[in-house]
Amino acid sequence: MRLLTHNMLSSNIKGVTKGFPLKIEVEKVVEKQVEINHDFLRNIFPKIDWKAFSDAARTMGYVELPEQAPDPSVLESDLDFLTKFHHALLELHLEEGALVCPETGRKFPVNKGIPNMLLHEDEV
Amino acid sequence: MWYLCVFYHRLLDYRIPEFESLADLFGAFGDKRSSDFNTQDKVLQWRLPKHHHPDSPFHFVHLPYEDVARKIANRSILVKGIYELWGEGNDFEELEEAVKSYPDERKLPYLEYESTFKITVDSFGKVLSLQEQNERIQGLSYIPFKGRVNLKNPDHNFWLMETDENETNNGLPPVVKRRIFFGREIGVADRKLIPMYQLKTRNYLGPTAMDAEMAFLMANQAQAAPGKLVYDPFVGTGSILVSAAHFGAMTMGADIDIRVVRDGRGPDCNVWSNFKQYGLPMPIGLLRADNNLPPWRPGLKEVFDGIICDPPYGVRAGGRKSGGRKLLKGIVSPYTVPDDKRADHIPSTAAYTLVECVHDLLDLAARMLIMGGRLVFFYPVLREDGSVETHFPEHPCFKLVATSEQMLSSRYSRVLLTMVKTSLYTEELALAARIKHLEFRENHLKWLENGNLHSSVFSPADAESGDSKVSKESKLKYRGKYV
Numbered sequence: 001m002r003l004l005t006h007n008m009l010s011s012n013i014k015g016v017t018k019g020f021p022l023k024i025e026v027e028k029v030v031e032k033q034v035e036i037n038h039d040f041l042r043n044i045f046p047k048i049d050w051k052a053f054s055d056a057a058r059t060m061g062y063v064e065l066p067e068q069a070p071d072p073s074v075l076e077s078d079l080d081f082l083t084k085f086h087h088a089l090l091e092l093h094l095e096e097g098a099l100v101c102p103e104t105g106r107k108f109p110v111n112k113g114i115p116n117m118l119l120h121e122d123e124v
Numbered sequence: 125m126w127y128l129c130v131f132y133h134r135l136l137d138y139r140i141p142e143f144e145s146l147a148d149l150f151g152a153f154g155d156k157r158s159s160d161f162n163t164q165d166k167v168l169q170w171r172l173p174k175h176h177h178p179d180s181p182f183h184f185v186h187l188p189y190e191d192v193a194r195k196i197a198n199r200s201i202l203v204k205g206i207y208e209l210w211g212e213g214n215d216f217e218e219l220e221e222a223v224k225s226y227p228d229e230r231k232l233p234y235l236e237y238e239s240t241f242k243i244t245v246d247s248f249g250k251v252l253s254l255q256e257q258n259e260r261i262q263g264l265s266y267i268p269f270k271g272r273v274n275l276k277n278p279d280h281n282f283w284l285m286e287t288d289e290n291e292t293n294n295g296l297p298p299v300v301k302r303r304i305f306f307g308r309e310i311g312v313a314d315r316k317l318i319p320m321y322q323l324k325t326r327n328y329l330g331p332t333a334m335d336a337e338m339a340f341l342m343a344n345q346a347q348a349a350p351g352k353l354v355y356d357p358f359v360g361t362g363s364i365l366v367s368a369a370h371f372g373a374m375t376m377g378a379d380i381d382i383r384v385v386r387d388g389r390g391p392d393c394n395v396w397s398n399f400k401q402y403g404l405p406m407p408i409g410l411l412r413a414d415n416n417l418p419p420w421r422p423g424l425k426e427v428f429d430g431i432i433c434d435p436p437y438g439v440r441a442g443g444r445k446s447g448g449r450k451l452l453k454g455i456v457s458p459y460t461v462p463d464d465k466r467a468d469h470i471p472s473t474a475a476y477t478l479v480e481c482v483h484d485l486l487d488l489a490a491r492m493l494i495m496g497g498r499l500v501f502f503y504p505v506l507r508e509d510g511s512v513e514t515h516f517p518e519h520p521c522f523k524l525v526a527t528s529e530q531m532l533s534s535r536y537s538r539v540l541l542t543m544v545k546t547s548l549y550t551e552e553l554a555l556a557a558r559i560k561h562l563e564f565r566e567n568h569l570k571w572l573e574n575g576n577l578h579s580s581v582f583s584p585a586d587a588e589s590g591d592s593k594v595s596k597e598s599k600l601k602y603r604g605k606y607v
Contacts, residue, residue, distance in 0.1 A: 107467075
């Protein structure tokens, strides 16, 4: 699971009001190289919840991202930022671990890189 | 300018929608960002050659410039080629006259000394021997070709194409008169994609994997391109996303069946390996989720440029959603999973009717697509009395821009629907959609309820053979239109 996916997910258990951001329990992180695509990064940047994203990156052991969301103008000029953003967003994978609902503590397991977001009967 | 467009004689219903989707993608309707999503109808002007039926592979199309034509031809699956027409006629004399009167300033730049050229003779509805082809090329001596012939890598390609005068040809309604075209090639299709991606060489397959040609058509309808993000909520083995990734899009997929998305058939036979097999970038994310209860965070909207899918309609594979059958009916109360068993618990699921599935899909797409983003999905229709149900699902955020039918059996077809998001998603619109959906369900969709579609497709034909014989004959024999 890449951090882009993490940034889009929340716990949707019935009754939970603050299901985002899911805490990450890390068992195994892998890095996979992905070709950088600036257009894609610019398109996706405004959709990212920055706080959740930079916190998640830190949990995964990557500390190079600013804590505050940078001004969108850096996307045009700052190659160094784009590379870091790209790395955290698309090259870090949570291979094994779990996503934890911040309200109930329910764990959504992540195995072989696939988060299992399906709810149990009593959570629907 | 008008161009001659020649299609492959397949999937006739899909040809013009594909062409127009690509024309839009390549800027034939102006800059996409500045266009008004609501008012502009993105359709091209089309004309047919004299005496030709709309199903003919030969069409004339008006495009703003040659570069768009070339890009469309190179990417399209159903366009064989696009040509600048130098002349046409019912016989060779008429053709000669037409070519001679075509303005020299359009012709001479392509006939110069230093250039190389090739002439190809092609025919529709008949086969020409090599000798006949050579005779036809010799017959073009009235065109002042000054360059050298180069059959392997010419600068300019010219095509002489003719249709048969025979009235019984290839299942087409008769083209009464022979027609001959001569033109300069602008761009031709690359059908090599299809054998390269054909399913029989695909590593990981499921029972409903989408065949390569159709998957590419779907990706073209969705205008998949570099820098875009495309989502499939019923990803299965990833067959649709593979085609979107081929065109450079980033991909994401979800499925309710964890065995499919996580495990596949082993370490080298799973959704990831299908992308690896073609050297394509891996999907950004695959997850297990229920389309009925999507896990997207509140406030997340307008992230996908396209949503492409083949929803489960219960003919070959049925849909599932969270919650047991009895649980949803209220017969039993929810099963509380003991704490020590939670980790490996397998939640029960219930049948997911197509009506509900489509409603959820439209709601998801309305929220998650960017403005102008496209939702492309298959929708089944029963072909009772040879006619086709014309009520398609609707949503106030979407405009239906294309419907393309593919006949699957004498009883049912699937229709590829292409919708463009034209209004922002708001709570009011979502509510209006919900009401519309209930109405739709009430009035049109009885046959789509639990299992009805499956039994209509698979139940044995009526024993009263008198009736069924009549109806069999009244059904279209001319399937070329759809297959």
